[in-house]
Amino acid sequence: MSSDDDAPRFQALAVNVSRRWSEVGSGISTEADVVLSAWSPWQGRSTTKMLFDPDRIAVVVACRGGKTMAVYDVLPDADGNRWHWVGDGPRPRVAFHGRPSRRFAAQLGAPGRSWKPGEGTPVKVMELDDLLQGDLPADTTARQAVVGQAVVSIDGERHLTVSVPADYSVTIDIRSNPATVADRSS
Numbered sequence: 811m812s813s814d815d816d817a818p819r820f821q822a823l824a825v826n827v828s829r830r831w832s833e834v835g836s837g838i839s840t841e842a843d844v845v846l847s848a849w850s851p852w853q854g855r856s857t858t859k860m861l862f863d864p865d866r867i868a869v870v871v872a873c874r875g876g877k878t879m880a881v882y883d884v885l886p887d888a889d890g891n892r893w894h895w896v897g898d899g900p901r902p903r904v905a906f907h908g909r910p911s912r913r914f915a916a917q918l919g920a921p922g923r924s925w926k927p928g929e930g931t932p933v934k935v936m937e938l939d940d941l942l943q944g945d946l947p948a949d950t951t952a953r954q955a956v957v958g959q960a961v962v963s964i965d966g967e968r969h970l971t972v973s974v975p976a977d978y979s980v981t982i983d984i985r986s987n988p989a990t991v992a993d994r995s996s
Contacts (some may be wrong), residue, residue, distance in 0.1 A: 819937065820868035824923035825849055825870045827879060827931040841942050845872040845880050847905040848896050857900040862935045864893045864904045869938060871922060878922035881915070882908040900965060918959035920973045 825845065833839035853861040872880040884892050887907040895902040911917075923934050961973040972980055 818856065819866070821862065821866045822869040822871055822936040822938050823849070823862060824869045824871045824873050824934040825938055826874070826923075826925050828874045828925075831872075831874050831879060840907075841872075841880055841910075842882065842908070845870055845882050846884075846908055848903045849873065850903050850931075851904075851933075852901055854931075860932065861933065862908070867893070867906065868905055869914060871914075871917065871936070873922035873924065876921060876924035878917045878920045880918050881911040882906070883911045883913065884908045916961060921971065 827844050830839065830844045834841050834844055851860045851862050851864055853859045869886055870882045870884060871878060872882075884906045885908050886892050891907065893904050893906045896905045897903050923936075925932070925934075962970065967982060
């Protein structure tokens with residue numbers, strides 16, 4: 811008997827758009843073309859082992875220079891397909907169908923996945939549940955939370971970054987260390 815825990819979970823796909831993002835600004839490609847198309851699902855040079863299952867991808871998160879540039883929900887097209895193969899040969903790529911995400915709009919401009927120089931795979935798979943919580947599990951020293959349209963990130967060195975829309979104001983309330991307060995009162 812199968813339980814809900816056995817059901818395949820949806821995932822998010824972080825994609826590195828550093829090489830193609832300038833095409834959006836110059837009008838060569840649309841944002842959707844750059845974010846949603848031509849991603850290799852194959853692990854390394856394999857033609858049989860997949861890094862991700864396109865059927866499980868619910869959200870595509872475009873990242874450039876450690877910043878989230880765009881977030882798209884993967885949705886069925888007029889024929890009911892959420893993705894299709896692109897290219898010929900033994901290693902075709904995947905093009906997703908979708909539109910800008912309203913659900914994850916607060917992620918825009920927020921810290922995103924990053925790639926090290928020379929890292930060959932321009933995609934990273936994330937659990938969708940992690941994206942919903944705002945956590946980025948690949949880096950266990952960093953945490954992120956989405957509050958309304960604000961994104962708050964903290965790294966392991968107690969460095970806090972707050973990303974808010976331009977019309978927001980931010981108030982910082984620095985709490986005293988309880989041990990310091992107790993020492994002063996004696």
